[in-house]
Amino acid sequence: MRWLQAFAAITGLVFITSVAYGQQTISGKVVDSGSGQPLSFVNIVVAGDEQRGTITGLEGRFDLTIKPGDDQLRLSRVGYQTKVVPIGALKEKPAIAMTEQQLGLSAVVIKPEANPAIPVIRKAIERRKQNDPWRSKGFTLESYNK
Numbered sequence: 136m137r138w139l140q141a142f143a144a145i146t147g148l149v150f151i152t153s154v155a156y157g158q159q160t161i162s163g164k165v166v167d168s169g170s171g172q173p174l175s176f177v178n179i180v181v182a183g184d185e186q187r188g189t190i191t192g193l194e195g196r197f198d199l200t201i202k203p204g205d206d207q208l209r210l211s212r213v214g215y216q217t218k219v220v221p222i223g224a225l226k227e228k229p230a231i232a233m234t235e236q237q238l239g240l241s242a243v244v245i246k247p248e249a250n251p252a253i254p255v256i257r258k259a260i261e262r263r264k265q266n267d268p269w270r271s272k273g274f275t276l277e278s279y280n281k
Contacts, residue, residue, distance in 0.1 A: 158200050163225050165195045165210060168232035174212060177233070182207035182219060214238065 165177045173195025180188030191197045211217045215233045
């Protein structure tokens, strides 16, 4: 019986080691290049595999598990230029600076137009006598009051 427990423990250890083998967790911080303030909610994905990624927390920090062969991360956030960072550079300098991007939006012109419901309402008002249920022969009501 003891040999069965020992076998199960060794098998579990081998399985856990094989799953975790080669994976590594990297950490870093994303900041604004101008002010040095931390950037929250930056989208970080492994370049070439958009299914694996994370976002930065309120303090701009992130942790991401990478596999062998992963060599770049792609960072993006609204209002900032998308940045591709080599994973090896994070080992030397864990802070990544992102540069603001000016968004030029064209002007929106709103022209006054008639509400499409107005013609329908006008027709309903014109035909109110025709559509009055009390005048219809198909509509009857019998009531009894004591």
